[in-house]
Amino acid sequence: MPTTRLRVCAESELAAGTGRRVLVQPGWEIGVFRTREGALHAIDNACPHAGAPLHNGPIVGGDVVCPLHLWSFSLTTGKCTLFEGPEVEVYPIEVDAGYIYVLLEEEDADE
Ligand code: FES
Structure with missing residues (x-):
C-alpha cells in the first residue's frame, strides 16, 4: 500500500526524553x-480517555x-499499561537525511 511520509522536524530538534506533536x-x-x-516513536496524540x-x-x-489523569501508554504498542482496553494507534517512524518522518498509509491519511 502506498505510504505518505510526514515530516516532523530535524532530528536535532527532538531531544532525548521529550515529545512534540x-x-x-x-x-x-x-x-x-x-x-x-x-528511541523514536510515533502514536496518536489524543489520549483516549479525555483527549489530552x-x-x-x-x-x-x-x-x-498522560498529563491530565496519568494514564500511561506504551510507546511501542500504544496500549495502556495501567489496565486493559484503552490504546492509541502506533505509526512507523524513520530518519532520513537528518529529518524525522512519520509513515502513514494513504488509507490512514484519507481518514
Ligand atoms: S485525558 Fe489522558 S488520562 Fe485522562
Whole structure:
C-alpha cells in the first residue's frame, strides 16, 4: 500500500526524553517521542480517555504518561499499561537525511 511520509522536524530538534506533536489534518495530531535511551516513536496524540495531548506528558522508560489523569501508554504498542482496553494507534517512524518522518498509509491519511 502506498505510504505518505510526514515530516516532523530535524532530528536535532527532538531531544532525548521529550515529545512534540505534528498536525496531520484538522482534528488529528500525532505525538512523536524520543526516549531517554534515544528511541523514536510515533502514536496518536489524543489520549483516549479525555483527549489530552500526550506529547506534553513525561516519558518514563518506554511509556508516556498522560498529563491530565496519568494514564500511561506504551510507546511501542500504544496500549495502556495501567489496565486493559484503552490504546492509541502506533505509526512507523524513520530518519532520513537528518529529518524525522512519520509513515502513514494513504488509507490512514484519507481518514
Ligand atoms: S485525558 Fe489522558 S488520562 Fe485522562
